Amino acid sequence: MSTVDVVVIGAGVLGASAAYRLAEKGFSVEVLERGAPNREGSGTTAGNLHIQAIHTRRPGQAVPVDSRRFLPLQKAASDRWSTVEAELGEELEVRRPGGFMVAETEDDLDQLTTKAVWEREVGIKTEILDGDTARAELPVLGPSVRAATWCPDDGYANPLLAGPAWLRAGMRLGVQLSPGTPVTGLERRGEGWEVTTPTGTTSCRWVVNTAGPWIQPLTALAGVELRMRPVAIQMHVTVRVPPLLPCLVQHIGRGLSVKQVTAGNVLIGGGWPAESLDLDARSHASLHSMAGNLAEAIRILPPLSRLSLLRMWAGPLAATPDEMPVIGAVPGADGLLVAGGTYAFTFAPLWADVLAAAVLGEPSPIDVRDLGPDRLIMGAK
Amino acid sequence: MSEKACQVLIIGGGPAGMSAARAALAGGAQVVLLEAGDALGGQFWRHLPESRKGGEEQVLHHKWRHFNTVQRELRDDPGCEVVLGAHVWAIERPDGGQAPAVHVMVGPPDGADREPRTYLPQSIIFATGGQERTLPFPGWDLPGVYTAGAAQALAKGERVAVGQRVLVAGAGPFLLPVVTSLIRTGATVIGVAEASGWKRLAKGWLSRPWELAATRSKAGELGGYLREMVHHRVPYRAGTTVIAAHGEESVESVTLARLDADWKPVPGTQRRVEVDAVCVSHGFVPRTELALTVGCTVDAHGFVVVDDQQRTSVENVFCAGELTGIGGVDLALAEGEIAGATAAGTQPRASVVKARNVFRAFAERLQTAHGIRPGWQTWPEPGTTLCRCEDVTVGEVREVAAATQARGLRSLKLTTRAGLGPCQGRTCGRNTEEILSSCGLLDPGRTARRPIAIPVRLGELAATTSSQREETP
Numbered sequence: 001m002s003t004v005d006v007v008v009i010g011a012g013v014l015g016a017s018a019a020y021r022l023a024e025k026g027f028s029v030e031v032l033e034r035g036a037p038n039r040e041g042s043g044t045t046a047g048n049l050h051i052q053a054i055h056t057r058r059p060g061q062a063v064p065v066d067s068r069r070f071l072p073l074q075k076a077a078s079d080r081w082s083t084v085e086a087e088l089g090e091e092l093e094v095r096r097p098g099g100f101m102v103a104e105t106e107d108d109l110d111q112l113t114t115k116a117v118w119e120r121e122v123g124i125k126t127e128i129l130d131g132d133t134a135r136a137e138l139p140v141l142g143p144s145v146r147a148a149t150w151c152p153d154d155g156y157a158n159p160l161l162a163g164p165a166w167l168r169a170g171m172r173l174g175v176q177l178s179p180g181t182p183v184t185g186l187e188r189r190g191e192g193w194e195v196t197t198p199t200g201t202t203s204c205r206w207v208v209n210t211a212g213p214w215i216q217p218l219t220a221l222a223g224v225e226l227r228m229r230p231v232a233i234q235m236h237v238t239v240r241v242p243p244l245l246p247c248l249v250q251h252i253g254r255g256l257s258v259k260q261v262t263a264g265n266v267l268i269g270g271g272w273p274a275e276s277l278d279l280d281a282r283s284h285a286s287l288h289s290m291a292g293n294l295a296e297a298i299r300i301l302p303p304l305s306r307l308s309l310l311r312m313w314a315g316p317l318a319a320t321p322d323e324m325p326v327i328g329a330v331p332g333a334d335g336l337l338v339a340g341g342t343y344a345f346t347f348a349p350l351w352a353d354v355l356a357a358a359v360l361g362e363p364s365p366i367d368v369r370d371l372g373p374d375r376l377i378m379g380a381k
Numbered sequence: 382m383s384e385k386a387c388q389v390l391i392i393g394g395g396p397a398g399m400s401a402a403r404a405a406l407a408g409g410a411q412v413v414l415l416e417a418g419d420a421l422g423g424q425f426w427r428h429l430p431e432s433r434k435g436g437e438e439q440v441l442h443h444k445w446r447h448f449n450t451v452q453r454e455l456r457d458d459p460g461c462e463v464v465l466g467a468h469v470w471a472i473e474r475p476d477g478g479q480a481p482a483v484h485v486m487v488g489p490p491d492g493a494d495r496e497p498r499t500y501l502p503q504s505i506i507f508a509t510g511g512q513e514r515t516l517p518f519p520g521w522d523l524p525g526v527y528t529a530g531a532a533q534a535l536a537k538g539e540r541v542a543v544g545q546r547v548l549v550a551g552a553g554p555f556l557l558p559v560v561t562s563l564i565r566t567g568a569t570v571i572g573v574a575e576a577s578g579w580k581r582l583a584k585g586w587l588s589r590p591w592e593l594a595a596t597r598s599k600a601g602e603l604g605g606y607l608r609e610m611v612h613h614r615v616p617y618r619a620g621t622t623v624i625a626a627h628g629e630e631s632v633e634s635v636t637l638a639r640l641d642a643d644w645k646p647v648p649g650t651q652r653r654v655e656v657d658a659v660c661v662s663h664g665f666v667p668r669t670e671l672a673l674t675v676g677c678t679v680d681a682h683g684f685v686v687v688d689d690q691q692r693t694s695v696e697n698v699f700c701a702g703e704l705t706g707i708g709g710v711d712l713a714l715a716e717g718e719i720a721g722a723t724a725a726g727t728q729p730r731a732s733v734v735k736a737r738n739v740f741r742a743f744a745e746r747l748q749t750a751h752g753i754r755p756g757w758q759t760w761p762e763p764g765t766t767l768c769r770c771e772d773v774t775v776g777e778v779r780e781v782a783a784a785t786q787a788r789g790l791r792s793l794k795l796t797t798r799a800g801l802g803p804c805q806g807r808t809c810g811r812n813t814e815e816i817l818s819s820c821g822l823l824d825p826g827r828t829a830r831r832p833i834a835i836p837v838r839l840g841e842l843a844a845t846t847s848s849q850r851e852e853t854p
Contacts, residue, residue, distance in 0.1 A: 295843035305840035
């Protein structure tokens with residue numbers, strides 16, 4: 001049996017950033033990963049840094065995101081991302097070209113105006129433009145766009161570089177990574193935990209569960225049932241084309257998020273549901289969602305119509321019933337922390353700080369008491 | 382978008398697909414045959430452009446009369462719908478035994494208004510064929526370096542020779558008809574370099590010689606090519622290949638080297654030869670993207686696994702031709718006939734089952750004698766291009782694989798961009814897989830697995846939304 005201070009479950013972007021931060025604070029850390037690092041949600045996300053208020057409802061999503069509650073977190077995450085590359089000493093292709101959030105209907109316009117007020121309250125600089133002004137700024141916008149907000153802080157990072165870079169930085173500080181090592185048991189032992197895998201048992205004081213779609217079954221191993229369920233959403237990418245879209249474009253009322261990456265491909269998403277979720281292999285993308293998502297994209301950005309779709313894929317995310325993130329200590333399971341839920345990529349560096357503070361017993365860098373797992377508990381053992 | 386039920390849907394109008402269509406019709410089935418090109422015949426029976434058709438079309442074609450007969454039969458049979466310019470871009474396989482939905486765009490690929498169609502077949506026969514595999518070496522992307530298939534297509538389709546002093550290099554009997562075509566279009570072929578050595582060639586071709594008697598037609602065909610080569614004094618070197626091409630604007634010379642049994646160059650055997658064109662072909666790979674999409678099991682070499690009736694691991698899905706193993710036209714014709722007959726619910730003829738088995742044994746000889754050996758991975762230099770679409774070098778891929786903990790094929794592909802271009806990894810996919818596999822992958826996979834089989838314009842895809850199923854709640 002080996003002993004470490006902290007076992008992190010899941011080597012996605014959250015597990016990697018948390019492991020790095022904990023190691024930096026002087027803890028010994030082992031990361032247990034059931035498959036390959038950065039392969040699931042963290043390797044299939046678009047990698048957007050959502051700073052202005054997002055579209056509150058994925059297609060098929062029952063409850064909207066509470067945008068007002070989200071915004072201070074987004075502001076903090078935005079500030080946090082501006083130092084990540086310097087901290088890791090690696091290029092993660094963090095880009096802040098800014099982003100438009102477009103509105104088409106009367107209802108969209110109301111939402112746009114309301115959220116712009118909330119953004120100003122927390123210090124996110126957004127500007128409201130009427131349709132013609134927006135089209136003058138970004139001529140590829142279509143005629144149905146009636147207004148848009150512009151946020152200079154919106155951006156993206158390369159999700160295939162970010163998670164692995166945090167892992168490498170953590171490993172330089174002594175983090176042990178065990179890929180292909182699923183956790184099969186989580187037992188309370190004295191002051192800490194015993195974490196069982198097919199290759200052995202690790203004893204530790206703290207367990208940080210950042211397993212994305214597996215958060216719920218892993219917490220259940222400790223006897224706590226969280227109300228979370230994995231869903232799969234899909235992404236679409238076109239062939240490489242000359243510069244066409246210099247910034248992000250999203251829709252306030254529809255599932256649509258578009259950007260052109262450095263290589264020239266246009267990436268189109270917006271949380272459309274995949275055909276099926278398959279946690280043992282790759283989830284299947286749906287042609288129905290594809291057609292729906294692409295129809296939105298070419299209505300808002302008509303020149304996209306003549307580009308060819310090259311690939312599409314689906315990846316999992318961990319959804320909570322209220323669509324808000326979950327982060328904090330699991331009540332009744334001392335030393336067990338979870339972090340996950342929506343927009344984990346945007347929040348990765350922030351959540352790492354929050355988790356490290358919780359393990360150290362220090363005050364949280366941002367108030368997340370209302371986002372703890374207690375609200376998701378069905379019944380503790 | 383129209384939806385159309387059909388009994389047997391055949392994808393691919395080359396020898397295997399045509400043979401399957403004919404057999405399924407003979408078995409009483411109603412057949413739809415989809416062909417992406419503008420004529421039936423596939424790569425094997427390639428046509429002259431319409432404007433230059435003449436009586437001599439059969440000169441460079443093997444079994445041309447058979448092709449004409451089958452084409453006429455299919456055209457005249459009211460039970461057969463031949464759709465040319467038909468590009469299958471996705472196949473949906475619903476749960477619960479419903480018919481799969483095969484989504485097709487009909488029309489020229491760069492045309493503005495292609496017609497979207499969806500077929501709901503009871504059975505599918507994949508006859509999507511194979512494509513050449515070219516191994517990378519320094520200078521393989523210089524102008525003047527052709528795939529043997531491209532040279533053959535120019536000769537057969539356009540009557541154009543790729544150069545004056547041409548070297549043909551690679552592995553397998555396909556090099557021989559290319560030599561013949563080049564000679565007939567006026568080129569001087571200065572030599573043929575076969576990568577496999579005499580020992581391996583003998584093991585593949587000379588063991589159990591009595592079995593070869595059954596493949597007389599095949600042997601006769603090859604014999605014809607050999608006679609022509611000898612007549613034109615074209616030297617044939619076994620255990621030799623081109624490991625580099627040199628030139629400023631285009632290829633001016635190549636480096637030839639002797640290879641060991643693993644295809645590693647033998648030190649001290651390199652020599653320069655002046656050429657103005659090189660044709661290379663190292664073998665063929667199956668075009669399995671559609672078969673993989675519906676979930677057909679493939680073997681370790683990437684070929685679709687089929688039973689004696691050409692059934693795949695997926696119910697009511699059959700494969701015929703190069704998809705199941707590289708065996709040439711005779712095997713494709715036999716497999717097509719068996720698949721077509723079985724899909725129509727009839728028994729294939731005993732003689733054709735026997736022929737299939739004989740030609741399959743022939744295909745195995747081909748693999749024994751000419752199959753690609755791992756030593757090729759020592760040919761490229763770090764700066765040698767691996768993926769031409771995305772301009773990724775062998776060195777970059779190896780560096781990323783060594784530096785990253787994300788040892789999955791998919792993430793390595795996405796990080797290096799190898800295989801992400803418009804050819805969707807068809808050209809470099811297998812080479813990339815093998816180079817990455819030798820770096821120790823935690824999560825291997827196949828680059829051919831993709832939900833969108835070919836690039837399709839967003840406008841066309843968005844237009845398919847109107848007749849899709851009801852909005853999901």
